[in-house]
Amino acid sequence: MPSTIVTLKLNGTERELIARPSTTLLSALRDTFGLTGAKRGCAQGGCGSCTVLLDGRPAVSCLIPVVTVDGCAVETVEGLADGDRLDDVQQAFVDHFATQCGFCTPGMIMSATALLNREPAPTRQDVTEAICGNVCRCTGYEPIVTAVLSAAESRRDGAAEGRHDSAAERRHDGAGERHRDAAAPLSGKAAG
Amino acid sequence: MGRLTPIDTTYFKDERAGDFTVIGSAVQRSDARGHVTGRTLFFEDLTPPGLTHVKIHRSTRHHARIDRVDVSGALEVPGVLRVITHEDVPNNWYVVLRLIGVGPDDEPVLAEDRVLYRGEPIVAVVAETEEAAREGAARVVVDYTDLPAVLDVEAALADGAPIIKQAGTNHFVYEGHPCRRIRFGDVERGFAEADRIIEGRYSSSPIEHAPVEPTGCIVVPQGDGRLRIHSNTQAAFFTLDNTALILGVPPTSLRVVGGTVGGGFGGKVDVIVEPLACLAAMLTGRPAKYVYSRAEEMQVSSTRAAEHIHIKDGVMDDGRIVARQVTLYVDAGAYSRHSPYGTTKAAAHMPGPYTIPNVHVDCYCVYTNRTPSSAMRGFGVTIGDFALESHMDHVARELGMDPLRLRLKNAYRDGDMKAHRKIASGTALVEVIQSAADLVGHDLPPEYRAMSSAERPEG
Amino acid sequence: MAIRQGRGYAAVNYPTGMNLGGDPSQALVHATTMGGFVVTLSSVDLGQGLRTVVAQCAAETLGVPLENVIVDTADTDTGPHCMGTFASRGTHRVGNAVIMAAREAREVLLRVAADELEVDAEDLETDGTGFVRLKGAPEKKIHVSEVALAAHFRQGRTISGRGIFLKEPSTPVPETGEMDPDSCQAHACTVAEVEVDDETGVIEVLRLYNTYEVGRALNPAIATQQVEGGAWMGLSHALFESTEPYYPHSREHGPLDFAAYLMPGPADLPEQTSVFLERPAGNGPFGAKGIGEMTANAPIPAIANAVFDAVGVRLTSMPFTPEKVLRGLDELRAGRAG
Ligand code: FES
Ligand code: FES
Numbered sequence: 001m002p003s004t005i006v007t008l009k010l011n012g013t014e015r016e017l018i019a020r021p022s023t024t025l026l027s028a029l030r031d032t033f034g035l036t037g038a039k040r041g042c043a044q045g046g047c048g049s050c051t052v053l054l055d056g057r058p059a060v061s062c063l064i065p066v067v068t069v070d071g072c073a074v075e076t077v078e079g080l081a082d083g084d085r086l087d088d089v090q091q092a093f094v095d096h097f098a099t100q101c102g103f104c105t106p107g108m109i110m111s112a113t114a115l116l117n118r119e120p121a122p123t124r125q126d127v128t129e130a131i132c133g134n135v136c137r138c139t140g141y142e143p144i145v146t147a148v149l150s151a152a153e154s155r156r157d158g159a160a161e162g163r164h165d166s167a168a169e170r171r172h173d174g175a176g177e178r179h180r181d182a183a184a185p186l187s188g189k190a191a192g
Numbered sequence: 193m194g195r196l197t198p199i200d201t202t203y204f205k206d207e208r209a210g211d212f213t214v215i216g217s218a219v220q221r222s223d224a225r226g227h228v229t230g231r232t233l234f235f236e237d238l239t240p241p242g243l244t245h246v247k248i249h250r251s252t253r254h255h256a257r258i259d260r261v262d263v264s265g266a267l268e269v270p271g272v273l274r275v276i277t278h279e280d281v282p283n284n285w286y287v288v289l290r291l292i293g294v295g296p297d298d299e300p301v302l303a304e305d306r307v308l309y310r311g312e313p314i315v316a317v318v319a320e321t322e323e324a325a326r327e328g329a330a331r332v333v334v335d336y337t338d339l340p341a342v343l344d345v346e347a348a349l350a351d352g353a354p355i356i357k358q359a360g361t362n363h364f365v366y367e368g369h370p371c372r373r374i375r376f377g378d379v380e381r382g383f384a385e386a387d388r389i390i391e392g393r394y395s396s397s398p399i400e401h402a403p404v405e406p407t408g409c410i411v412v413p414q415g416d417g418r419l420r421i422h423s424n425t426q427a428a429f430f431t432l433d434n435t436a437l438i439l440g441v442p443p444t445s446l447r448v449v450g451g452t453v454g455g456g457f458g459g460k461v462d463v464i465v466e467p468l469a470c471l472a473a474m475l476t477g478r479p480a481k482y483v484y485s486r487a488e489e490m491q492v493s494s495t496r497a498a499e500h501i502h503i504k505d506g507v508m509d510d511g512r513i514v515a516r517q518v519t520l521y522v523d524a525g526a527y528s529r530h531s532p533y534g535t536t537k538a539a540a541h542m543p544g545p546y547t548i549p550n551v552h553v554d555c556y557c558v559y560t561n562r563t564p565s566s567a568m569r570g571f572g573v574t575i576g577d578f579a580l581e582s583h584m585d586h587v588a589r590e591l592g593m594d595p596l597r598l599r600l601k602n603a604y605r606d607g608d609m610k611a612h613r614k615i616a617s618g619t620a621l622v623e624v625i626q627s628a629a630d631l632v633g634h635d636l637p638p639e640y641r642a643m644s645s646a647e648r649p650e651g
Numbered sequence: 652m653a654i655r656q657g658r659g660y661a662a663v664n665y666p667t668g669m670n671l672g673g674d675p676s677q678a679l680v681h682a683t684t685m686g687g688f689v690v691t692l693s694s695v696d697l698g699q700g701l702r703t704v705v706a707q708c709a710a711e712t713l714g715v716p717l718e719n720v721i722v723d724t725a726d727t728d729t730g731p732h733c734m735g736t737f738a739s740r741g742t743h744r745v746g747n748a749v750i751m752a753a754r755e756a757r758e759v760l761l762r763v764a765a766d767e768l769e770v771d772a773e774d775l776e777t778d779g780t781g782f783v784r785l786k787g788a789p790e791k792k793i794h795v796s797e798v799a800l801a802a803h804f805r806q807g808r809t810i811s812g813r814g815i816f817l818k819e820p821s822t823p824v825p826e827t828g829e830m831d832p833d834s835c836q837a838h839a840c841t842v843a844e845v846e847v848d849d850e851t852g853v854i855e856v857l858r859l860y861n862t863y864e865v866g867r868a869l870n871p872a873i874a875t876q877q878v879e880g881g882a883w884m885g886l887s888h889a890l891f892e893s894t895e896p897y898y899p900h901s902r903e904h905g906p907l908d909f910a911a912y913l914m915p916g917p918a919d920l921p922e923q924t925s926v927f928l929e930r931p932a933g934n935g936p937f938g939a940k941g942i943g944e945m946t947a948n949a950p951i952p953a954i955a956n957a958v959f960d961a962v963g964v965r966l967t968s969m970p971f972t973p974e975k976v977l978r979g980l981d982e983l984r985a986g987r988a989g
Contacts, residue, residue, distance in 0.1 A: 037230020046909035101698025102227030103454030140883025292672025397898035427735020451725030581952030
C-alpha cells in the first residue's frame with residue numbers, strides 16, 4: 001500500500017507528514033515530529049502512557065494509524081505549558097508530588113486534561129474513571145487523583161477571576177469545528 | 193503541597209537531635225518539571241539517524257535439545273540486515289554476579305545446543321525497522337527434541353529428578369552445601385523444651401516488575417570507535433562491566449549513559465539487552481535499539497521468584513518462641529542471575545525481627561525450567577515476610593493471644609544477637625507496633641506500652 | 652452469605668543494603684566559576700527521587716542554597732563508580748558519599764574564603780543562604796560566587812571533594828551463616844482492614860494503617876511517595892499479581908499485557924493512614940535508612956491475617972484470589988460438617 005500525506009493540527013499548528021499505512025500516531029509524533037512526551041509503554045493500548053487528545057478526546061496514540069486521523073487536531077503534553085508557565089494540571093502534578101519516575105505522567109496529564117475540558121467540576125469518581133486506562137506502577141494513584149482534583153479547583157478559580165490565558169483554552173478557541181464542540185463545556189463554565 | 197506523612201516525634205526524642213536547613217524539608221523534586229512537560233528524556237526518546245532494531249527468536253519449549261537452527265527465512269525478509277547467533281557472541285556464557293565473585297557462568301547470551309525455558313533467546317535479528325526485525329525473528333526455524341522438564345522447586349530436588357543444569361545439581365551450591373544455612377543455638381533442644389510445635393507452609397507464584405517503561409537500550413557507535421549505550425539500567429557500571437566481559441572488549445571502549453528510568457523495581461538490574469544491542473551496532477556499524485515488547489516484559493523478563501516456605505516453631509504457652517526452623521525454596525528458574533545472592537539475603541533475614549534462641553534455616557536456590565527470576569523490590573525478603581508474619585498470626589490464634597502482644601513479646605531489641613550472629617542495633621520494631629496500635633485504637637496493657645527497643649528489662 | 656469484615660496485623664524489618672562482595676558508591680563535588688556546585692555520580696534515579704535527595708545532602712553539607720547544587724548522573728565517562736540502585740542502598744550509600752565529598756569541598760571553600768577575607772578558615776562557616784561568614788561576626792562575609800571566582804582566577808585552587816562509602820565485604824561462614832550483610836534496619840507495622848464477600852471470595856481492602864521507622868526522612872514528601880506507592884504495590888501483590896496464574900501446575904495462561912496482568916486501579920484504593928518514626932542510624936546520611944523496598948512487605952501478610960479474622964480462612968499462597976478464598980471456605984464448611 002502506498003504512503004500518503006497526512007495533515008495534523010498539532011498543538012495548534014498545521015503539520016504534514018508522509019505516512020505508511022502502518023505508521024501509528026504515536027510513532028508519527030515521536031519519530032517524525034520529535035514530540036517524545038507521549039511514551040510507549042506497551043504499544044498494546046493497555047497502559048495509557050501514549051495518551052494524547054484527538055479532537056479534544058483522549059486517545060491511545062499507539063493504536064491509531066495516523067492515516068485515519070488526517071485533518072484532526074492533536075494535542076500533546078508539549079502543548080500545555082505557556083512558555084515556561086505550566087498549566088494548572090501540570091502545576092498540580094508538581095505541587096502534589098504526583099510523579100515519581102514520570103513515565104506515566106504525560107499520559108496521565110492528557111487524560112486529566114480531557115476530563116477537565118469536559119467536566120470542570122469533576123467528582124473523585126470522575127477522576128478515577130478518566131485515568132483508569134493509565135497505568136502507574138510507582139505512585140499508588142492517590143497523589144495523582146489529588147492533583148487532578150486540585151487542578152480542577154485552580155482552573156475554576158482561574159476562570160472565576162476571569163483568567164483566560166491558559167494555553168489550553170487558547171488552543172481550544174483556535175481549533176476546528178469538531179474541536180470546539182469538545183471544548184464547549186469549558187467555554188460555558190468559563191463564561192459563567 | 194503534597195500530602196506529608198506526619199513524623200511522630202514523641203518516639204526516639206533524644207536520638208533525633210540535629211538542626212538542619214534543607215534536610216527534612218519537603219523540597220520539590222528536581223525532576224518533576226521535566227516529567228510534567230514531557231521534557232524528561234528517557235532512553236527511547238533518542239532517535240539517532242540510521243537506527244536499527246533488534247528482535248529475538250525465542251524458545252517455544254520448556255527444556256529441549258536444539259537440533260537445527262535455520263535463519264535463511266529471516267535473511268530473506270526485506271530490511272533484515274543481520275542475524276546474530278551464539279557463534280557471534282565472543283563470550284557467550286556469563287552470570288552477572290561474577291563481578292562479586294559468584295560463579296559459575298551458567299547462562300548463554302544466546303542458546304547453543306539446549307534451551308532451558310520457554311522464551312529463551314536463540315537468534316537475534318537486526319533490521320531497518322521494528323516490523324522487519326519482528327518478521328525476521330518469526331521466520332527463524334528451530335528444530336527441537338524435547339527433554340524432560342522440571343517445573344516445581346521441591347520436585348527439582350527430589351531423588352531421580354532430571355538434572356537440568358550443567359553444573360550437575362538443580363540447586364546452587366553454597367560452599368559445599370545445597371543451601372544457604374543459618375545455625376544458631378540448638379533447634380532440636382528448643383523443640384523439645386517447647387510447650388507446643390506450630391507449623392505452617394506458605395508459597396507464592398512469580399510476579400512481574402511491570403515498570404511502565406519497558407527494559408531497553410539504544411547503542412550509538414561513536415567517531416572514536418567506542419559505543420555509547422543509552423540504557424535504563426539500574427546499575428550503570430554493573431551493566432558496563434558485564435557487557436564488556438561478554439563482548440570481550442576493554443571496558444574503556446564502552447560508555448553507559450542513563451540515570452533516568454521509568455520504573456525499575458529490580459527488573460532492570462539484569463544485563464540482558466545491552467550485550468546484544470552492542471553486538472548489533474558492532475556488526476552493522478549503525479545505532480541499534482533493543483527494547484522488550486510488553487509481552488516479553490511480562491513473560492520473558494525476570495520475575496520475582498516464586499517461593500515455598502515451611503516454618504516450624506517451638507512455642508511456650510506464654511507466647512515465647514523458643515525455636516524456629518525455616519526451610520525456604522527459591523524458584524530461580526533456568527539461570528542464576530541474582531538469585532544465589534537473594535537466597536542468602538533471605539537466609540540472613542530469618543527468623544524475622546524476633547529474638548529466638550534456637551534457629552535453623554535452610555534456603556535453597558533451585559533451578560527449574562521456568563523464566564529466570566531475579567531481583568525485585570524486597571528481594572529475598574518480601575515473600576519471607578508474608579510467610580513469617582502470616583505464621584505469627586497463626587501462632588497467636590493457636591495460643592489465643594493478642595497478635596501484637598505476641599510480636600512485642602518476641603521483638604528483637606538493641607543488643608540482641610541475631611541468628612546470623614550480628615548484634616542488633618537501631619531497632620524499632622517495638623515502637624512501630626506501639627504506634628500502629630494507637631492508629632487503630634488497639635489496646636495494649638501498660639507493660640507492653642512501656643517496652644522499648646533500646647532496653648530490655650531484667651529477666 | 653454475607654460481607655464480613657476483618658482486621659489483620661504485620662510487622663517487619665528491612666535491611667539497608669546487602670552485600671557479599673563489598674558495596675561501594677562514590678561521588679565527586681566541584682564548584683563552577685560562579686559558585687554552582689556540581690555533584691557527579693553514576694547513580695541511577697528510578698523515580699524514587701535520588702537526584703533531589705542527594706542534592707539536599709550536598710546543600711546541607713556545603714551550607715549553600717539548594718538552587719546552587721547541580722546533580723550530574725549517570726554517565727560512566729564522567730561519574731565515579733556506584734554499585735547501582737537496589738537493595739534500598741541508594742540514599743544510604745550515595746548520600747554518605749556525597750556528604751563526604753561535600754565536606755572536603757567545603758573545607759577548600761572556607762580556605763579560599765579565608766584568604767580573601769584575611770581571616771582563619773576555622774573561624775568561617777557557610778550560612779546556607781550563599782555566604783561564607785565569620786562566626787560571631789556575621790557582617791563579615793563573602794558570597795560563594797566570589798569565593799569560587801577567586802579560587803579559579805586568583806588563587807588557582809580547585810574547590811572540590813571526593814567521597815566514597817563502602818560497606819566492606821562479608822563472606823558468610825558456610826556452616827553457621829554468620830555474616831554482616833547490611834548497614835541498618837528500617838521497620839514497619841501495617842494494620843489492614845478488609846471486607847470479604849463469602850459468596851464470591853472477593854477481598855476488598857478498606858483501610859491500611861502504617862507506621863514506618865525510617866531513620867530520618869530526608870525529604871518527607873518523597874518519603875511519603877515511597878511508602879504510599881510501596882503499600883499500593885504490596886496490596887497489588889497480595890490480591891492480584893502473578894505471571895503464572897496456575898503456578899506451579901501449568902505455565903499456560905500467562906498474561907501478555909496490562910489487561911491480563913491485574914493490578915488495582917485508581918478506583919480500588921484503600922484509605923491509607925501513615926506515620927513516620929525516626930530513629931536515626933549512626934551510619935546513615937543524617938541518620939537515614941533505606942525504605943524503598945520495605946514498604947511493599949507488611950501489607951501482604953496484614954491483608955492475609957485480616958482475611959483470617961474476617962472469614963477464618965488462612966491464605967497460605969499468594970496471590971489471594973477469590974478462588975483460594977472460596978476453596979478455603981469450602982474446606983471450613985466440610986470440616987464443620989465432618
Ligand atoms: S503505549 Fe499506548 S497504551 Fe501503552
Ligand atoms: S510515576 Fe512511574 S509509572 Fe507513574
